Amino acid sequence: MSIEASGLSVSIDKRTVLxxxxxxxxxxxxxxxxxxxxxxxTTLLNCLGLLLKPTGGQIYLEDQDAAAWNDRRKLKFWQKRAAFIYQDYGLIAEESVAYNITLKAGSLFRNRPYIDDRLTEILDVVGLSGRAKDAASVLSGGEKQRVGIARALYKEASYIFADEPTASLDADNRETITGLLRQAAGRGACVLIATHDERLASEADHLHILAS
Ligand SMILES: Nc1ncnc2c1ncn2[C@@H]1O[C@H](COP(=O)(O)OP(=O)(O)OP(=O)(O)O)[C@@H](O)[C@H]1O
Ligand SMILES: [Mg+2]
Structure with missing residues (x-):
């Protein structure tokens, strides 16, 4: 199983972007x-994650012609198989860190988030211990990015799409995140990263170089 894309092109307002x-x-x-x-x-990553429909070319996901998938099939892919680690992407600002990672509601009566052992463990791994109940809106850019990673790990996503996942992080956290993405690949995930970070790129199994 894999992602196979061929001849992908994207034109926006008559400008060729890919x-x-x-x-x-x-x-x-x-x-x-x-x-x-x-x-x-980012444009290529968005096409591969089926967030953006390319103007031309083909995308095969799990040996299926994903470009032909209808919205319901795409939704199933996003819900069950894929995780996106984009800065600010898909975080619900007013919801807790816990909810943003697990997408499970806790006790409705006491307004408590759902917290299980796995969440506690993953929060620890991404350096956000004790932050489960905080609203996503109060987090820094780098912390939000780590919530994105935590969500991908919690979900055990088969496909992880990450756009500059180390961009807002200090050296220590950069290394942590690089290690986590490597571990996710080690567990069998297909990890795709758009990045400027040479250290992160040097950890990748493959480099796909886009010319300007
Ligand atoms: N929705 C859009 N409308 C107009 N132009 C767009 C749109 N999306 C992307 N572009 C253009 O496509 C080109 C590629 O953008 P993209 O964000 O994919 O680059 P990138 O390699 O991710 O850059 P960066 O390293 O700065 O994140 C840019 O010139 C951008 O302005
Ligand atoms: Mg980009």
């Missing part, structure tokens, strides 16, 4: 999309 990109990303591997700012890393 031109004929092809890549294969396998389960158990970490692939990095690298290239200068504006070269189309």
């Amino acid at each position: 031109s004929g990109e092809s890549l294969t990303a396998s389960m158990g591997e970490m692939s990095a999309l690298v290239g200068p700012s504006g070269s189309g890393k």
Whole structure:
């Protein structure tokens, strides 16, 4: 199982943003999309995660023509198989860190978030111990990014799409996150990362270089 894309192109307002990109990303591997700012890393990642419909080309996911999937099939993929680690992406600002990671409600009566042992363990791993009840809106950029990682880990996603996952982090946290993404690949996930971070890219099994 893998992601296989061929000849992906994206044009926006008659401007060519991606031109004929092809890549294969396998389960158990970490692939990095690298290239200068504006070269189309985020755009390519969005296409591979089915968030953006390419103007041309093909995407095969799990040996199926994913470009032909209807909204319901895509939703199933996002819900069951994929996790997105984008800064601010998909975090519900007014909800707790715990809810944002587990997407499970706690006691409705006492307004308490749902917290289980796995969540506690994962919060510890991403350096957010004790923050389960905080609202996502009060977190720093780097902390939000770590909530995104925690959600991917909690969900045991098969496909992890990460856009600059180390961008707002200090050196220690950068290393932690790089290690976590590597571990996720080690557990069999297909990890795709758009990044400027050379250290993170150097940890990848494959580099896909986008020209400017
Ligand atoms: N919705 C959009 N409307 C207009 N232009 C867009 C849109 N999305 C992307 N672009 C353009 O496509 C090009 C590639 O953008 P993209 O965000 O993919 O680059 P990137 O490689 O991720 O850059 P960075 O390293 O700065 O994050 C840019 O020139 C950008 O302005
Ligand atoms: Mg980008």
